[in-house]
Amino acid sequence: MVLGWGPEFAAALGRLAGSGDADVSLVIVQELTDPDDPRQKGIFLGVTLLAWLARAGASLDIDQYVYYDGDDQRGDGDPGQ
Numbered sequence: 001m002v003l004g005w006g007p008e009f010a011a012a013l014g015r016l017a018g019s020g021d022a023d024v025s026l027v028i029v030q031e032l033t034d035p036d037d038p039r040q041k042g043i044f045l046g047v048t049l050l051a052w053l054a055r056a057g058a059s060l061d062i063d064q065y066v067y068y069d070g071d072d073q074r075g076d077g078d079p080g081q
Contacts, residue, residue: 002026003052010055017057024058032066 017024032040043062053060 003049007052007055010052013056013058024056025061026053026058027061027063029063030065032064033068035068 013022013024016022028043030040030043034040043064045060
């Protein structure tokens with residue numbers, strides 16, 4: 001989808017970001033809920049997309065949240081309670 005915006009738009013965003021008048025970023029949020037689902041095996045960013053983001057002067061923020069049955073949702077290593 002991002003690449004469909006074209007290189008001219010990336011360049012325009014890059015000029016805007018370079019001027020300090022705006023911040024450009026790509027934010028990806030992924031929730032993993034099924035360890036057997038091949039669509040939930042990670043995120044791939046190709047070289048063409050990375051080049052587009054660089055031209056746009058964009059930052060990249062990736063947040064991944066893993067929620068599998070039986071996982072410790074509290075983060076202390078104890079799945080009980």
